[in-house]
Amino acid sequence: MAVENEKLKNNVADLKQQNERTAEHREAELQRLAAATNAEQDRHKRELEAVRQQCRSELQEAHKQLESKDAEMENLLERKDSELEEMRKSLRSQERERQNELLKLQMEFGIKLAKVQSTAQRSQQQHQQGPGLLPQNIFKRKLQFFQEEKNREIVNLRQRIKELEEHQRASGLNDIHLKRRKI
Numbered sequence: 001m002a003v004e005n006e007k008l009k010n011n012v013a014d015l016k017q018q019n020e021r022t023a024e025h026r027e028a029e030l031q032r033l034a035a036a037t038n039a040e041q042d043r044h045k046r047e048l049e050a051v052r053q054q055c056r057s058e059l060q061e062a063h064k065q066l067e068s069k070d071a072e073m074e075n076l077l078e079r080k081d082s083e084l085e086e087m088r089k090s091l092r093s094q095e096r097e098r099q100n101e102l103l104k105l106q107m108e109f110g111i112k113l114a115k116v117q118s119t120a121q122r123s124q125q126q127h128q129q130g131p132g133l134l135p136q137n138i139f140k141r142k143l144q145f146f147q148e149e150k151n152r153e154i155v156n157l158r159q160r161i162k163e164l165e166e167h168q169r170a171s172g173l174n175d176i177h178l179k180r181r182k183i
Contacts, residue, residue, distance in 0.1 A: 095171060102164045109157040116150035 123143045 091171070095168070098164060098168055098171070102161065102168070105157065105160055105164065109154075109161070112153050112157070113150070116146060116153065120146050120150065 120143060123139060123146060
């Protein structure tokens, strides 16, 4: 029994040593795994930070490009607005010129009409006052000539007035279309 006791003690001592070696081995393995885990976590953190930094720089670049495009579009819009304003001024100026031309033509028409009418009246008065001075046929022809000339001039002037009024209406419609487009 003493021998058996001794064997059991030796077995227990061997098992303790083996258990201690296994514990040390496991401890070393745990430390190695913890170090590997920490290293992997550090690597992931660095990679994550690199990705974040890249995203930030790409976002900043996108913002810069967007601001550049906004500034470009703003400049383009200002140029178009100034061109539109110049076109409006030009249209107003043309409209004033057309109005002046129309008034001028109306005045000329009135003057020519008055001239023709006064000439016709003088001709009739001369015909009534002195039929013996000139032959009857000459006065009739002259009167007829003046009346025809008057009628032609009236027709021409009325046609010109109609054309100008139509042109004015058409340009007025264009102004309305421009205003509608702007709205």
